[in-house]
Amino acid sequence: MSSKVTIVDHPLVQHKLTLMRSVDTPSTQFRQMLREISLLLGFEALKSLELTTKTIQTPLAEMEAPVLKGKKLVFVSILRAGNGLLDGMLDLVPSARVGHIGLYRDPETLEAVQYYLKLPDDVGNRKVVAVDPMLATANSSIAAIGRLKEAGATDIVFVCLLAAPEGIDAFSRAHPDVPIITAAIDSHLNDHGYIVPGLGDAGDRLYGTK
Numbered sequence: 531m532s533s534k535v536t537i538v539d540h541p542l543v544q545h546k547l548t549l550m551r552s553v554d555t556p557s558t559q560f561r562q563m564l565r566e567i568s569l570l571l572g573f574e575a576l577k578s579l580e581l582t583t584k585t586i587q588t589p590l591a592e593m594e595a596p597v598l599k600g601k602k603l604v605f606v607s608i609l610r611a612g613n614g615l616l617d618g619m620l621d622l623v624p625s626a627r628v629g630h631i632g633l634y635r636d637p638e639t640l641e642a643v644q645y646y647l648k649l650p651d652d653v654g655n656r657k658v659v660a661v662d663p664m665l666a667t668a669n670s671s672i673a674a675i676g677r678l679k680e681a682g683a684t685d686i687v688f689v690c691l692l693a694a695p696e697g698i699d700a701f702s703r704a705h706p707d708v709p710i711i712t713a714a715i716d717s718h719l720n721d722h723g724y725i726v727p728g729l730g731d732a733g734d735r736l737y738g739t740k
């Protein structure tokens with residue numbers, strides 16, 4: 531079994547992603563584009579939410595209208611670049627709970643180093659949408675999903691912006707039950723574990739730290 535991978539090839543996503551990739555795009559625009567793209571990725575991630583109906587009155591007639599059945603949600607941001615996707619997700623579902631997993635990649639070993647973890651207590655009863663723009667070696671996302679499973683989560687989807695084929699393979703082997711939603715799969719990783727052609731360091735580009 532391997533993870534189901536969905537590429538969101540909506541023209542608006544692809545256009546905005548191209549703007550984000552360009553080295554000339556400043557942080558303000560990069561942040562804005564990521565927030566906008568996250569809405570469309572969020573629609574895809576949440577398209578299996580169950581519906582029920584309720585009786586409402588329109589100006590013309592009574593009808594049985596669809597409403598969300600109400601499975602509880604939690605968005606989990608893999609810090610820090612995950613916050614760039616989180617903001618748009620919260621625009622979609624403002625009532626969702628939010629968890630944070632702080633991880634950074636050791637620049638030498640590329641291993642994920644955890645520095646923070648805060649999740650809602652009842653994560654096991656919730657649909658979990660874990661977000662991080664970049665799936666490169668997958669060390670960070672594999673570790674983050676591991677923490678979520680240790681906390682009891684069983685219904686998890688991982689949403690990213692860009693993925694490398696190597697990362698998708700590794701993630702699929704580690705967490706075959708967790709679907710991946712991405713806007714694009716790029717060519718390969720370079721010797722420093724960066725996605726090529728990619729967009730550079732997502733956190734630095736979001737927050738202007740380099």
Ligand code: PRP
Nearest residue numbers: 609610611634635666667668669670733
């Ligand atoms: C980036 C990115 C992912 C990770 C992906 O985070 O946001 O978390 O790298 O790489 P991987 O798949 O090889 O693990 P980074 O470590 O740069 O931390 P930051 O978000 O704090 O900038």
Ligand code: URA
Nearest residue numbers: 666724725730731732
């Ligand atoms: N992390 C990033 O931010 N960018 C990459 O290309 C790889 C890991």
